[in-house]
Amino acid sequence: MISQDIIDQHNALGANRLKADYDALGAHLDRRGIDIENIKAKVAGFGVAVPSWGVGTGGTRFARFPGPGEPRDIFDKLDDCSVIQRLTCATPTVSLHIPWDAQPAADLISKAEEVGLSFDAMNSNTFQDQPDQTHSYKFGSLTHTNAATRAQAIEHNIACIELGEKIGSKALTIWVGDGSNFPGQTNLTRQFERYLESAGQIYAALPGDWTLLTEHKMYEPAFYSTVVQDWGTNLLIAQQLGDQAKCLVDLGHHAPNVNIEMIVARLTQFGKLGGFHFNDSKYGDDDLDTGSIDPYRLFLVFNELVEAEVDPGFNPMHMLDQSHNVTDPIESLMVSAVEVQRAYALALLVDRAALEGFQNDNDALMATATLKHGFRTDVDPILAMARFESGGALDPVAAYRASGYRANVASARPKVSGAGGGIV
Numbered sequence: 001m002i003s004q005d006i007i008d009q010h011n012a013l014g015a016n017r018l019k020a021d022y023d024a025l026g027a028h029l030d031r032r033g034i035d036i037e038n039i040k041a042k043v044a045g046f047g048v049a050v051p052s053w054g055v056g057t058g059g060t061r062f063a064r065f066p067g068p069g070e071p072r073d074i075f076d077k078l079d080d081c082s083v084i085q086r087l088t089c090a091t092p093t094v095s096l097h098i099p100w101d102a103q104p105a106a107d108l109i110s111k112a113e114e115v116g117l118s119f120d121a122m123n124s125n126t127f128q129d130q131p132d133q134t135h136s137y138k139f140g141s142l143t144h145t146n147a148a149t150r151a152q153a154i155e156h157n158i159a160c161i162e163l164g165e166k167i168g169s170k171a172l173t174i175w176v177g178d179g180s181n182f183p184g185q186t187n188l189t190r191q192f193e194r195y196l197e198s199a200g201q202i203y204a205a206l207p208g209d210w211t212l213l214t215e216h217k218m219y220e221p222a223f224y225s226t227v228v229q230d231w232g233t234n235l236l237i238a239q240q241l242g243d244q245a246k247c248l249v250d251l252g253h254h255a256p257n258v259n260i261e262m263i264v265a266r267l268t269q270f271g272k273l274g275g276f277h278f279n280d281s282k283y284g285d286d287d288l289d290t291g292s293i294d295p296y297r298l299f300l301v302f303n304e305l306v307e308a309e310v311d312p313g314f315n316p317m318h319m320l321d322q323s324h325n326v327t328d329p330i331e332s333l334m335v336s337a338v339e340v341q342r343a344y345a346l347a348l349l350v351d352r353a354a355l356e357g358f359q360n361d362n363d364a365l366m367a368t369a370t371l372k373h374g375f376r377t378d379v380d381p382i383l384a385m386a387r388f389e390s391g392g393a394l395d396p397v398a399a400y401r402a403s404g405y406r407a408n409v410a411s412a413r414p415k416v417s418g419a420g421g422g423i424v
């Protein structure tokens, strides 16, 4: 683990500089009518969940190139997640993936308590076959033409809810790889009817205080049609199932150049935005680090979220969802968590009264400049001060590297093979 001593030593090097930068930014924001303490408090209270699979062997659909000290099981993964939280103070929860993380509830709870974490949404898996399973998902799961295969997939989702209830989770996320690879392979309507029927049975098993999140994805692994291919289909599902069903938006699951912030606005307007999977992409579902390719788009998504925050009941879930081969996943997840907080802070800086005025006056140039003005501000001192005051690191990556954590766990955890893909 990372000791407080290591963090304190690291922070001592930059504390004076941070104070000066924070005060200077505070004076600047004050001239814009913004209270820096207010922004800092909101950032400090903003958490994003880490997916358990995110700390595992980084990979793509083609290959994995494991690094040293890969976690062996969910308990190692929780150790890694706790490092991310300790240094960033931005990731207090972990999202489990079943069956990969299936363990007795009591063991999961005691480990989470030991490392100071709690559990976010449960994620089911019917996109691959498990060794002990009766029916194959090769041709689908919740939408399979065979009723027994559908029943097996439904049962698995209900088992995820049951485990989740024991460990304090409040949501189930369903993503299915069901679809087709060829025109004519499936009846598009019948397949969606089967989906709705299966999802309805899972919904019926949902505890009263839970949310069912469904995640759309345009393609992959099905390459001609995907059952839940876009936000429109996802909205239909959420409307059909009931109040506890909401849509999850994964930033990588759309066609290139799709206006994601507008999807966010639409789902929000009709009370159906359930949460996010944050990542970034250039071409498809690339699962790159959040904010690494198009930070302005991430900001525009948060601009919609801040706009919606005036409704106290608006409380979407936030999770990172990324996986690739070229960095230490702990470092990537820390950087991404900070980027999510940054986008939130920047969106909070937008002068909303001025923006509304320019919109009403049809002053397009000044309206877009008002948004940009928020985006162009360097909020690093706010993010760093929020971490510092919560006991985290001024520079999480530098503190992590100084701690030697990866080398320490590499000596305890055996090297894993690079076989198989690892993307979700």
Ligand SMILES: [Mn+2]
Pocket: 215, 250, 277, 321, 424
């Ligand atoms: Mn996702």
